[in-house]
Amino acid sequence: MRKGILEYCVLSIINRAEVYPTEILKELKEAKILTVEGTIYPLLTRLKNGGMLSYRWKESHSGPPRKYYTITDAGKTFLAELDLGWTELESAVNSITLKNSMIHEKSN
C-alpha cells in the first residue's frame, strides 16, 4: 500500500468524530484496508507526537481505559494536504487509465 494512505484514512476518521482505537479499527476493517490490528498503534503514537492528534482518557465499564482521539488544528491542515495529494493522484491515474476504455471501444 502506498505510503501515507493509512495515515490519511486514520486522520479522516478522527476528523469526523472523537473516537478510540477500536472504533478506528472497525471502520478500517470494514473498508478492507487493514487486516492486522497492531499496525495502527505506533501510527497513532507517531501522529500524536507530531502534534496532529490529541487524546483524553475515559474509563470503560468492564474493560481497560480508553484513549479518545481528536484532531488538532495542525492535524486538520495536514489532512487538507493529504486530501489534495489524493485528489491529484486520483486524477493523474485516471488520466492514464481512462484511455483503457477508449481502446476497448475502438476495437469493437
Place this chain on the structure above:
Amino acid sequence: MKKVISMHIGGVLFNTEDSAYTLLERYFAAVEAELIKQNDVDDTLLDIQYRVAEHLNEKRNYSLDAVILESQVLEIVEVMGAPKNFSSKAPVQEVEMATSDPEPEQRASSASAEDLKLILPGRKRLYRDTDDRIVAGVCSGLSYYLGISDPMWMRIIFVLMSIGSGGGMIALYILLWIVSPKAETEQEKMMMQSGHVEMGNVRDWIDRELTTLRNGFEGFGDNFRR
C-alpha cells in the same frame, strides 16, 4: 489439567491458563523489542496491551469466572499481527490489504534474515533455571551460560568435587546461588538460553504453535512446560 494464573491488564482481572499467560508474555516481549528498536515505545505498548485486554474480554464473554485458553490467545495474537509490521519505519507497503494478497498470513510469517536480527544484543547472562532444577537451578543456568547441553555434567562435577573439597565447593554453589537471579520472565529465559531476545525466537515459536493449532494437533501443550 493446567494451572490458572490470575493477572490484570489496565486493572481488569483475567484468569488464564498458565501456557496462555506465557504466550502473552512472549508476545508482549516481542512487541516491546520491536518498538524499542524503532524508538516507538511511549504509550504504544500499553495501547496494544489494552486492545489485547478487550479481545480477552470478548473471548470470555465478559464473565470473570471464565478461564482464557492458550488457543484463544493464539487467535488474538494472529489478529493483532506480527510485531515486525508494527514499527513506524516499516515501509507501508508491508501492510497487507485484505483484498490484494490471497495468502497474507504466509507473507507475514516468512520473516527474512533481516527481521531476525538481534534486538537486545548482549552477552549471555548467568541466570538460575528453576524450571529445570534439583536444588536451585544453579547447574542448569551455569550449563546454559557455558554452552553445555546437559546440566547433568555440571551436577556430577559439583558433587564429585564437593566430596574432595570439604565445604569449599558447597560454598561456591551457594555463592553462585546468591549471585545469579532466577530466570522468571520470558525475556530473562531467552537471555539465559541464547543471550538475546530475538524476534526470530518468539516469532518462529508463535508460528509453529499457530500451525499446530490449525492442524488440530493436541499434543503441542506439552512443549510449553519449559
